[in-house]
Amino acid sequence: MRNVCMIVSFDGTAYYGFQTQPGGNTIQDHIEEGLHDLTGEKLKVLGSGRTDAGVHARRQIFNFHTESLIPIERWCMALNGRLPDDIVVTHAFEVPLGFHARHSAKQKTYRYCINANQFPDLFQRHTQLHHPGKLHVLSMREALTSLVGTHDFTSFASRHSTKVNHVRTIYHAEIQLDTSMCRPGEPRDQGLITLYITGNGFLQHMVRIIVGTLLQVGEGKKKPSELQTILEAKDRAKAGPTAESKGLMLWDVLYDFTEEFPSPKEHSL
Template identity: 70%
Template sequence: MRNLLMTVSYDGTNYFGFQTQPGGNTVQDHIEEAIHQLTGEQLKIHGSGRTDAGVHARQQPFHFHTTSQIPVERWCLALNGRLPSDIRVLTAQEVPLTFHSRRSAKRKTYRYSINGNRIIDVFQRNYQFHHPGKLNVDAMQQSLPYLIGTHDFTSFASRHSTKASHVRTIYDTRIVVDSSGNIPGTTSQGILHFYVTGNGFLQHMVRIIMGTLLEIGEGKRAPESMKTTLEAMDRKTAGPTAESKGLMLWSVEYDEITG
């Protein structure tokens, strides 16, 4: 028995998220089917976490146990030949049997992208939330330090969260405004990318933080409301859940993997 760790990139537009659902058509389903076609094994893969329907992944790890003897360097091309073109396995390595893509994860980073221009970018239409209204980025920046550290994030979790604890640690947040792609003659605020890194995230957590940040940017709430919202530990004190298509799992980091 071998334990294989792989990373996958996917355009989530056409999927009901990563993890298998009763309704089918998830990224996990497609990967398991590709493995079945390749090795004949009907096995379960284990993702580093879930993603919601419509959310994308630049690089999401998953692992599984296999009896297949296919050399590790041949797995990527073999699986990609059996996957739809919006799902691609990027890397594959053999890891100790004790390694677990979710439990061993140390840091996860998500990116949420907002198109602040008057008109959407047709080439990014499934990957950016369109918000042409004026955003006060300074106010948004001022609210971010309140998120850093270890807090109970109940205010920023879906009411349907089933986790025993809502305590998570945020290590880093960052807003990057990119105006490099602006087309001459079009009015625009550019693209706003919000990056957030933590030890783990609750259901809808990044999207609710984003919804709250947007209300701060719109002047509907003060930057300090990020602090009072956290302290309230009540979902209704936060902003709305931002649309899923702007969200991308950016990276998942592990400590050095040893046997």
């Protein structure tokens, strides 16, 4: 028995999220079908977590236990040949039997992209929310600081969250503004506003509700100081709407590494 861990990127546009759903058409379903075709085994894939329908991943991590003797360097090529072209596995490692992609994960980073130019960037239209109209980025940054640290994030979780404990820790959050794609001399173009947020875990819809609330701050509909009040209310109704899934991407998942489970790169998988 071996425990194989892989990194997968996917364009989530066409899928109902990572994790298997009764309706089918998930990333996990495609990976499990590909692995079944490859190994003949009915394998159960464990992801580092769910992603919502339409959300993308640069680096999602999963693992599975297998009796297959396929050499580790062959797994990616063999599995990619059995996956649609919007799902690509890029790394495979053999890990200790006890490794569990979800339980062993220490940190996750998500990215959310908002295109605040007058017109969308059509080559990025599936991975950016288009928001024509200026946003006050400094206010959004100020609001964001209230969320860093350990808090009960009930106000920023879906009412359908199945978790008992809504306390999570945000280690780092920042908003970048990139004006390189603005048309020269065009005052209606503001640039690309990108949020990176890293925490020990995220509740259902949490990043999207944070973004929906930050958009209201950027539009002047909420003050940056209200984020503190919203957190304390522990009431989903106090926060902003859930931002569209297409702007969201699971950027990275971090694990603690040991000599037994060495990292291929700077302690990130």
